[in-house]
Structures are given as C-alpha cells and as structure tokens.
Amino acid sequence: MELGIPLIIVAVVLFAVGILLRRNRPARPDTIVKKAAKPEEDVDLFVHPRPKVAEMHVAGVEAQVTFDVPMPDHADAVLSELLVHEAVEVVREKRHTLPIDQVTEVVAIAGGKVVGRRKLETPGTLPPRSTAPSILSLSTIAADPLEHQFEAPIESVPGTAVQSRGDELAAVGSEIHLPKAIETGLRAQGIDPETMSAAELVTGMLALVGYQVSSGPNPGTYIATKGGQRTYIAHDAYTASGHPEVDESTIRKFIFEFSSSGAARGLLVSEKYAPFGIYDWEKREPRVRFVTRERLQRMVESLALG
Numbered sequence: 001m002e003l004g005i006p007l008i009i010v011a012v013v014l015f016a017v018g019i020l021l022r023r024n025r026p027a028r029p030d031t032i033v034k035k036a037a038k039p040e041e042d043v044d045l046f047v048h049p050r051p052k053v054a055e056m057h058v059a060g061v062e063a064q065v066t067f068d069v070p071m072p073d074h075a076d077a078v079l080s081e082l083l084v085h086e087a088v089e090v091v092r093e094k095r096h097t098l099p100i101d102q103v104t105e106v107v108a109i110a111g112g113k114v115v116g117r118r119k120l121e122t123p124g125t126l127p128p129r130s131t132a133p134s135i136l137s138l139s140t141i142a143a144d145p146l147e148h149q150f151e152a153p154i155e156s157v158p159g160t161a162v163q164s165r166g167d168e169l170a171a172v173g174s175e176i177h178l179p180k181a182i183e184t185g186l187r188a189q190g191i192d193p194e195t196m197s198a199a200e201l202v203t204g205m206l207a208l209v210g211y212q213v214s215s216g217p218n219p220g221t222y223i224a225t226k227g228g229q230r231t232y233i234a235h236d237a238y239t240a241s242g243h244p245e246v247d248e249s250t251i252r253k254f255i256f257e258f259s260s261s262g263a264a265r266g267l268l269v270s271e272k273y274a275p276f277g278i279y280d281w282e283k284r285e286p287r288v289r290f291v292t293r294e295r296l297q298r299m300v301e302s303l304a305l306g
Contacts, residue, residue, distance in 0.1 A: 071111035199235035
C-alpha cells in the first residue's frame, strides 16, 4: 500500500505533463489552416485623396456615380478622365452589394452633367485595376511644400500697401496662379479654386503629397500627419471689411495652441497680410511658420516646381 501511493502520484504527474506537451506542440504542416489571402483585385491601392461620392446607383445598363466636385466652366479633359477612372473604382468597391451583372457602361457625373463614360467589354465585368500612379498623388514628382517652409531660410516680410480697415481684400483664388496639376487635384477633393479659403488651398496641396489631414483640437484647426510627424495648422480667415493684417492676438493664440497640441511643427495660414513682427516670431520659435497672403503663391510654387 505504501508503494502504491507514490506510483499513483507519479502517474498523475506524467498524465498532466502529457496534456501540456500536446497543447504546446506545433501543429503539423498539413494541419495548419492558412488565412485566405485577400484577392488582389480587392486590395486597396489608393493612398491619395479620393473625390467625394455624392450618389451611386444602377439604372438599367448604367452604373452612375455622381461626384461632389466643382467643375470649371471650360471643358477639362484631365479632370473628366480622372472622375471616370474613379467612378470605375467606386463601382468595383460596391459590386458585391449592387446588381451590376447587366451593367455595360460606367458613367461619371459632376456639376449636374455627365462628364465621361467607360464602356465594359463584357457586361458586369470591370477592367483590371490600374497600377499607374494617380494624378492625385504628387509625392513622387513634387517637393513637399511643408518641408520647404521649414527648411528654407526665414525670410523677412515686406510692408504692404494695404493697411487700413477700409481696404477690402479680394478672394484668395483670384490672386493665386495654380498649375494645372494642382488645380485638378484641388477640384477633385471638392475644393473650388475660385472660392477656396487659404486653409483649403494649403491642406488640399498637402493631401496631394501624402499628408493625412484631419480636424484639429480647436475650431478652425487641422492636424497634418506624414511619416509619423504631426503638424498643427491654424486658419486665420478674412471677413469683408475686416482688418487686412494678421492681428497680434491671433499670433499669440496660435503659439499657445500649438504649444499645447503636442505637434512637432505649427503653421498659421492666413488670408491676411503679415505684420513686420512675423519675422521675429519665426526666429524666436523655429518650429512655427506663418503662411500669410503674400507667401501663399510661393508655397504653391514650392510644390509645383519640386
């Protein structure tokens, strides 16, 4: 009896060890269940901004995609072709939930009119996804305008002739010359170059070179992120009959909010002219820059000429 008890204990221990070994033992190759790879055609290759879709439906043999995009008064073949391409991709994304078996044509609509069509060789079968770079992604062919702001030497701001409250400033778009690629890229994001604000111009350009732009912690602010680096952007809007120069209190508020944001860099974008003190602020705090009315065109050129 004395011998039997130890043997029972040993047997229990061996049994428990056996269970643990079976649990931790790697599965045999033929029993490993591999996770099914996502079909290549479903992989999202888009890392650039996308035109906003207002509506998408199937009408007979047409898949109609309506975009919320401001079309220019003149014909724009480049923008139209871009929207047709994007319309095909929208249908591709929706094909599992919409009946497209009978669809023979994808139609792109913007500005209240049809801007282009793409016929399908086989009903319900979309063309292969293009792997060519999108014209909405300029990061490989253009310089980063935000990097240029912080790398270029700090420049002094000349005095402006517009200094009185009685002088009303024109819309930013009327004074900015936009290269075709940038104009098309802005329109495709729903930004009308003729009525855009300074913030729309700057954030729209940043999106074209790979920045993810989101709303900031304060009204009228944004956070632009790229490569893990965050930039705090504040917009100083101009109102009719308002003072045409950035106010000192606006600058101080921006500096305070930037310091509290945790972002690595700060950018104040204004439709107004810069006071002389801007130069001194940038020298004292090298992590911030002021893109005021007289500096907007140079920021556009830093992207276009990159």
